Structures are given as structure tokens and as C-alpha cells.
């Protein structure tokens with residue numbers, strides 16, 4: 001069994017395989033890491049300057065390891081030569097998807113591990129030297145045994161295969177930080193001398209940057225189940241707080257005050273208590289369902305029902321939001337990704353919501369900073385029919401074009417740019433009086449008005465926005481009626497302190513049709529500030545007002 005790892009192969013160049021291997025390649029300069037995938041376009045993107053996934057900090061790390069930098073060698077490779085990479089590797093990560101089965105026994109709940117099995121089969125067929133095979137994918141407890149059977153049945157009897165479980169705990173949007181400073185790294189093995197040797201070799205790989213005390217060696221079944229359990233417990237917290245947010249909406253309690261107060265209890269803690277329209281992403285739902293299915297097959301119906309409720313509560317919340325009359329109206333959807341700092345839309349709560357809106361023939365004007373026009377059209381077309389999407393879905397380049405003419409704005413993703421935390425203009429620039437026609441900046445003709453898809457009327461709209469249609473530092477609004485210098489200076493100071501961009505909600509208020517509704521599915525806006533701009537606001541976990549109260 002290899003004890004000193006010099007060559008790593010990772011099967012699956014996705015959200016886990018790509019970032020994880022980029023970190024290993026940047027930390028273990030003696031190891032050559034090759035990430036392989038069946039998808040040529042995906043590998044081409046990993047080899048280009050436009051990576052297939054967005055993850056803060058990833059680009060620099062990939063480029064340095066992939067292209068070499070300074071005295072550092074090239075340690076990271078992306079390829080479709082799966083066989084070649086397996087052949088050379090001492091250690092192979094399997095990092096392919098493990099979605100929910102859609103047909104057959106357990107459809108709708110059980111994990112479909114056919115991709116993991118296919119990868120194992122390929123390894124078994126190709127390997128001519130001993131291999132450490134590492135389950136990186138999230139799998140049901142017991143999968144290692146299935147892999148062992150494949151190696152015993154298909155592999156060369158002269159070749160030894162050691163299967164380890166090393167589940168990944170990174171979250172999208174914070175993948176690099178999570179990988180660089182993990183709470184723990186689990187290395188599960190079968191506990192035989194050879195397995196422990198393999199586990200030690202894998203632990204050595206991580207020890208280049210992870211403190212030894214955070215690298216936990218444990219039995220392989222515990223490792224598999226610990227990963228599933230972590231996701232289920234996290235999902236359960238969100239469903240718990242979301243269930244309470246429904247009570248808040250009905251009673252007048254405020255979910256943010258409740259979660260803050262509850263989270264101050266050290267035994268509970270403040271994380272994962274943000275109420276939302278429901279958790280999304282490729283993992284929580286499927287992983288909770290994996291546990292549900294395991295409990296069912298183990299004849300533990302109460303356990304299955306308990307965990308099933310975690311998924312059901314998530315779904316209930318979406319339905320509640322989708323209750324208004326929208327036929328023929330334009331709805332601006334701000335955010336399509338399942339959370340901020342990622343372009344991933346898998347299981348995004350926005351998708352189901354949009355499905356119900358499309359069924360009612362609403363026009364959906366969608367803006368997300370990291371989800372491209374093509375992705376929106378393609379993914380929604382696959383789900384809801386290309387004809388309906390061509391007719392009713394309008395991907396927009398910025399929030400302003402999405403909101404123009406809309407009667408409702410729905411915030412689906414908590415992108416920072418949607419926040420109102422900096423919407424505090426001085427009294428003389430009273431937001432209540434603010435209209436787009438009274439806001440001016442030095443008159444700059446927007447050269448991008450056509451290419452950006454912004455109608456010409458908007459391109460002439462003189463406001464404090466940059467070419468992206470977003471507020472940016474150093475572009476203060478000035479009031480044409482009373483340009484008192486001290487106020488302008490005050491405004492300038494405010495805008496200079498802005499840092500990251502924020503939407504100009506005052507401007508949005510001038511673009512929308514009345515009554516102007518904002519559904520805040522993430523509690524990112526300060527409802528009172530928006531109300532002072534003339535919006536009607538409904539926030540998750542807060543009592544609604546006026547016409548919104550049903």
C-alpha cells in the first residue's frame with residue numbers, strides 16, 4: 001500500500017473535486033494532483049481563465065497551482081484522461097454526485113450511487129498497482145462495503161485496494177476558507193493494519209496545512225454516517241427556525257429577535273439560525289432523504305418520519321410565499337442561486353417559487369450577479385418548458401432592469417448588494433422625496449445601454465449608478481434643488497464608506513409600478529427603510545402590513 005503519496009487523482013471536477021484538489025495542490029508541492037472528469041467542456045473551463053464554478057478566492061489558487069507561479073512548480077492538472085490519471089495515482093478521490101434516485105426501489109429518497117460505483121469499477125479495471133481509494137462523495141452508510149465488493153470482483157487480484165472515507169464538509173460560497181481551516185477532517189478506515197497505513201498516508205496529505213488534532217481517524221461506517229448526520233442536523237436547525245418564523249408571521253413576534261435571543265444560549269449557538277424561504281443546494285435535501293430511506297430500510301418508521309419532517313417544513317414555506325395573485329404581472333426576482341457567493345442553482349428555493357409563478361402566467365424578470373443569462377434560460381426551460389420560459393422569463397443584467405415596470409420584487413438570495421444596511425442618507429436628501437429625476441451625477445452618456453439590455457429610457461436616467469447599474473463608491477447623488485456643500489460632503493463621505501456595492505432602493509422605487517411590494521425571503525432589507533421609500537414589505541418571520549396581510 002502506498003505510504004508516501006506522490007500522485008493524486010480526483011474523479012469528478014465539480015464543486016468539491018475542483019476546490020479540494022486546488023488546495024491540496026497549493027499546499028503539498030511534492031504531490032502532483034490531477035482532476036479528471038467525463039465532461040470535456042467542464043475540463044476546458046478548468047483549464048481556462050473562466051472557471052466553471054464561482055467561489056471567492058478560487059481563481060487565484062487554481063491559476064497559481066495549475067500554471068505555476070514564481071518558484072512554485074505546476075502541481076494541478078485538469079484532464080479527461082480518466083484511465084491515465086487512475087493508472088498513475090497512488091491515491092484516488094471519488095468526488096462524483098450522489099443524487100436522489102428518480103426511478104426504481106427507493107425512488108425519491110434513496111441515494112443513487114451509480115456514479116460512485118462506475119468510478120470504482122473504472123479504477124478496478126485500470127489499476128495495475130496498489131491504490132488507496134477515497135470516498136469523498138457523500139454516501140449512505142455502508143457504501144464502502146459495496147466498493148470493496150467491486151474491487152474484489154473486478155480488480156486484478158495482484159493489486160491491493162484500500163477504501164477510505166474522507167467526506168467533505170465545505171459549503172459553497174466559503175469553500176476556500178472551509179478547506180483552508182476545516183473544523184475537522186475525517187479519515188475513516190476499516191481498521192486493519194493495511195487500512196490504518198492508508199489512513200495515515202491520507203492524514204499526512206492534510207497535515208501540510210491542517211493541525212493534526214483536527215484530523216480524526218475513525219471507523220469507516222462512523223465516518224460515512226457522521227457526514228450525513230452533520231448535514232441533517234444543519235438542515236434540521238434551518239427547518240426548526242423556519243417553522244418558528246411561520247408562528248412569528250402569525251403573531252407579531254420577530255424571527256430575527258427570536259433567533260438572536262435563542263442563539264445567545266451557548267448550548268444552542270448563533271449559527272444556522274437564519275430564517276429563510278427554505279434551504280437549497282444540492283446536498284441538504286438529498287442527504288436528509290438518504291437518512292430517511294436508511295431509517296425506513298432499517299424498519300425504524302418513527303426515525304424516518306422525524307427526519308422527513310425536516311424536508312417537509314422546507315417545502316411548506318415555499319408554498320406560503322407563492323400565494324398572491326400575479327397573473328399578467330411582472331415580478332422581479334432578485335437572486336436565483338441557492339445562497340450568496342455561488343452561481344449554483346441546484347435545489348434553489350427560487351426555482352420552485354418561480355414554477356408556481358409561471359403556472360399563474362406571471363412575467364419573471366430575473367437578476368442574479370453570478371448566474372448567467374444562458375444558464376437561467378436553459379435550466380428553467382428544462383424544468384418548466386422552453387416555450388413558457390421564452391415567453392415569460394426575462395433574464396436581466398442588473399436589478400434595475402429587472403425591477404423596471406414590476407409590481408413585486410422578490411428577494412430570493414441574500415446577495416450583499418441587495419442589502420439596505422447603507423441606505424441612510426442625510427435628512428436633506430430625504431428618501432421620502434427622492435425621485436430619479438431629482439438625482440443627478442455629472443451627465444455621462446451610458447455607452448453600454450444597448451449591450452447591457454437596459455432600455456434607452458433607463459440609459460438616460462441620470463442617477464448615481466455605475467455601468468452595472470449598481471451604486472459604487474465615490475459617486476454621490478446631489479440634489480439639484482439644494483446642493484448645499486456640507487450636505488454634498490456628507491453624502492460623499494457616506495458613499496465613500498460604502499465599500500462593496502449596494503442597490504439604490506430609492507431608484508428602484510421610482511422604476512416600479514404601484515403598489516410596490518417587496519417580498520424579502522432572506523431578511524436582508526430593513527423593512528422600515530423601504531417603507532419610508534413607499535414600498536410595502538413582507539419579510540420572512542415578521543408580521544405583514546396593510547394589503548399584504550391575508
Ligand code: NAD
Pocket residue numbers: 011012013014015016017036037038039042082095096097098115118119136137138139168169170171172282283
Ligand atoms: P458536481 O456535479 O459539481 O461534480 C461532479 C462531477 O463528476 C461532474 O462534473 C461529473 O461530470 C463528474 N463525473 C460523474 N461521473 C464521473 C465519472 N465516472 N468519471 C469522471 N467524472 C465523473 O458535484 P459536487 O457538488 O462536487 O458533489 C460531489 C459529491 O460531493 C456529492 O456526493 C455531494 O453530496 C458531495 N458534497 C458536495 C458539496 C457541495 O457543496 N457541492 C459539499 C460537500 C460534499
Ligand code: UGA
Pocket residue numbers: 138168169170171172173231234238271272273274275276277278279280281282283284338339340
Ligand atoms: C452544506 C453544509 O453547510 C456543508 O457543511 C456541507 O459540506 C454541504 O452542505 C454539502 O454536503 O453539500 P451548502 O449547501 O453549500 O453546504 O450551503 P449552506 O451554507 O449549508 O446553506 C444551505 C442552504 O441553507 C442555503 O440555501 C442557505 O441559504 C440556507 N440557510 C443556511 C438558511 O436558510 N439559514 C441559515 O441560517 C443557514
